[in-house]
Amino acid sequence: MTETRVFEHRTLLRHPRRTVFDWLAAPGALQRMNPPFASELAAGPSDGLREGSQTRLRIGAPGSLGLFAGAVDGGLRAALPAAVSRRIPAALSPRLPWRARHTAYEEGRMFRDEMASGPLSAWRHTHSVEDAAPGEADTAEGESGAVVVDRVEYALPGVGTAGRLPVVGRPAADAAHRVFEAELRRQFEFRGRVMAEDLDFHAGHPGPLVGGPARTVLVTGAGGLVGTQLCALLTGGGHRVIRLVRSPGQAEAEDAALWDPAGGTVDAAALRAADVVVNLAGEPLAGRFTEKHRRAVHDSRVDGTRTLVNAIARLPEAERPTVLINGSAVGWYGADAGAGPDGRGLTEDLPAGDDFLAGVVADWEAQARRAEELGLRVVRVRTGIVLSPTGGMLAQLLPLFLAGAGGPVATRGGRSHDGSPWISWIGVDDIAGVFAHAALAEGVVGAVNGTAPEPVTAKEFARVLGTVLHRPAAVPVPEFGPRLLLGEQGAAELIRADQKASAELVLDSGYAFRDAVLEGALRRLLGR
Structure with missing residues (x-):
């Protein structure tokens, strides 16, 4: 017994x-x-x-063992094409x-x-x-x-x-x-903690949960790292979410509708039902920056946004959604933007940079801004490095740090006080919160940096992560590693990107960050 x-x-x-x-x-x-x-x-x-x-x-498994195994599994799956990753048997998961x-x-x-x-x-x-x-x-x-x-x-x-x-x-x-x-x-x-913070969020953005009006929100990229949490946050407040999906099989679900971003079609009934459209769709940046990959990164964002705005334009004015919240990125400022012309941080009024990713973001935002001509309130959320142990940069670093071999991913090329690049980061719960805040708060409009108020340098990031994990952080990631995985251009524009974005505008709009400081964010995400 x-x-x-x-x-x-x-x-x-x-x-x-x-x-x-x-x-x-x-x-x-x-x-x-x-x-x-x-x-x-x-x-x-x-x-x-x-x-x-x-x-x-x-x-x-409990503790570091489970964190290590989960990060390795997530990193391997993220590195594979989505069609391949989906076919990996669940039995192979740790x-x-x-x-x-x-x-x-x-x-x-x-x-x-x-x-x-x-x-x-x-x-x-x-x-x-x-x-x-x-x-x-x-x-x-x-x-x-x-x-x-x-x-x-x-x-x-x-x-x-x-x-x-x-x-x-x-x-x-x-x-x-x-x-x-x-x-x-x-x-x-x-x-x-999540219960308390979500309830506080909904009290400040009244929906049906607290006696306020219900919104119907149409979301692309709903199955991604940010989209999953955004949809859950919105439905927790009593709002209705419709996920735009590309698979006819997935579109049979009650809360889903079909779209073809490359083909230019969107379920018109779903658009008519929506008060707000949140567009998060886009090819993942990770991968060697070949011509094919660059084209997929650009076209998936630009064509998808063009498809949405064109479909909205085809609706009679009275049947259109009234808000478009569009994904964007701090790549707008260029990979070598540093702390901006005055050293106080990159603000939303600065012009776009001149490298590849800056051009992608400029074209992406231009398509979203066309919806302003249709009378919609348009917000372009310039997202920084999203932190989660289940995907992105943090998941890729965890196995190295937990094995005691962690360190800065970039040690030079930045204009910060320690010579390493600035990292504009944000926890996954906060970026979901910023998107939800932009969707529900009528005063938010235009470009908004989706980054935490306290950017850090690459060296500081490694030191704090090592402290949280009780591991050393003295072994820099060899430069040939990122170049091997991403190519020289990808390494320069992603790994060595030097961008200190300002969060002043999103703070002034009334958004209350759950984790404004890196150590607190990492302790929450890693359960430490």
Whole structure:
């Protein structure tokens, strides 16, 4: 017989109990709360929180081992063409499958899920949402807030009722429980912080969750790193999201519609239903900067945006969406822009640079600006380096750092105080928040830098990442590595890009950053 133990975690929230429960019940809540350093949401919930609803996850090993394996897996998949990556069997993933089934539900009060299959001997998770005690977590209006109580009854494989692991006995059993509960604690702390921040965001951008108007948001690139979190954030506020997809099979889903960015077609009914269009589609930049790759990077962004704007123009004026939020990038300023002409940072009024990526972004934004002539409010979000352990630069660096061989990706070529290039970074939750803020806040218009308020140099980035991971950060990445992977042009415009973007405009627009400082962002993303 296995030994069952109980773990509890309480999260105090300065929002009414009913609002908290409704957020938990909304589509997207589980995606938002899923810790990227620990697990991946594969599918579900199939029927919200109701009894019988099922969810499939992929769970990593605790601590650095799971982080390392997940980063290697994600990096390999990202390096492969999407069509190839999708065909890699799930059985080859270092994360283990977990299927949960909801077994109890009480409207406004509680729900429960149990492990139907997975790596543990047993798992029973009861989520209760209660009124906080007076004065414990009052709302902005002075009413009682809420407390979310997560009670987990679990049993570890191989640990018997006498508390013994095979051969090694009680001390090892207790150690196994301590490691497991430490992992649970960091995951629930992540969940609690996301709950609080998302609820605060929706209170400041009122939608149906807090008694405000509902928006229908059409999103391209919805399955990407940023798009996944943006869609989950919006649906958590009660807004409707329609994903524009290119596969007829995917378009059969209730929340999806078909488009062909290269062919110039968009589902007209989906466009008519939309209040806001968010355009995130584009070929990933990673890859050798061959002529073919450069053309795909350019055309996927420019042609896709042209297709959307042309389709909007074909609609009668009264049936058009009123807002276009278009992806863009700090590549606008050029790879050698540094800290700008006055040394205080790159501001949105500066002209475009003269290299390849600056030209791509200039053409991309020009297509988006055509929608201004149609009367739409247009925002161009110039995104920096997006940080996530599941993709992008951070995921590529993690295996090196965790192995003790990490260091700056570029040590020269910048005009910063330490001679290394400036990195304008932003956490994945914040860039999703910036896009959602731009979609919902009427005062945001024009170009906006989607970067955190505290850019760092490449050397500082390596030092902070090493500190968070408790690893050295003294081994620079050899210059031939990026050149081998990206070619000389790609290495120059991506790895050695020197850009210190200013976040003043997005701050002035009212956006509240979740992580303004790099160390805090990395600790959140890596569960440290």
